[in-house]
Amino acid sequence: QGRLVESGGDSVQAGGSLRLSCDTSGYTYRSDCMGWLRQPRGGEREGIARLDSDGTTKYIDSVKGRFTVSRDTAKAILYLQMNDLEPADTGMYYCAVDPRRNCKGGSLDQFSQWGEGTQVFVSS
Numbered sequence: 001q002g003r004l005v006e007s008g009g010d011s012v013q014a015g016g017s018l019r020l021s022c023d024t025s026g027y028t029y030r031s032d033c034m035g036w037l038r039q040p041r042g043g044e045r046e047g048i049a050r051l052d053s054d055g056t057t058k059y060i061d062s063v064k065g066r067f068t069v070s071r072d073t074a075k076a077i078l079y080l081q082m083n084d085l086e087p088a089d090t091g092m093y094y095c096a097v098d099p100r101r102n103c104k105g106g107s108l109d110q111f112s113q114w115g116e117g118t119q120v121f122v123s124s
Helices: none
Strands: 005-007 011-013 018-023 033-039 046-052 057-059 067-072 077-082 091-098 118-123
Touching: 005 091, 018 033, 018 091, 018 118, 033 067, 033 077, 046 067, 057 067
Parallel strands: 011 118
Antiparallel strands: 005 018, 018 077, 033 046, 033 091, 046 057, 067 077, 091 118
């Protein structure tokens, strides 16, 4: 199935911005529906953003209006633009795939494959 490779994680102050990238060029399975997961230290991994191939997006409430998921199909890169970052955004971020054949319209809980992650730390 290949790999998903995340990058762009960093340490920033609250109110700052980061853009995460996910290189999907090595991922050879179905990838019509992709997104991002986040796992705080000691916490559960959860879906925070989703982009389906028809352009539909979903976000958890805590990131709505601050985070934007997008995709450059030509470059095979998935992005997560994160603005107005808060300390609660600290965690490991994973690029993820919902590989189901009829994935469109799925939820943030339906990602089943992800990369190794990139770390984001937001200081107050």
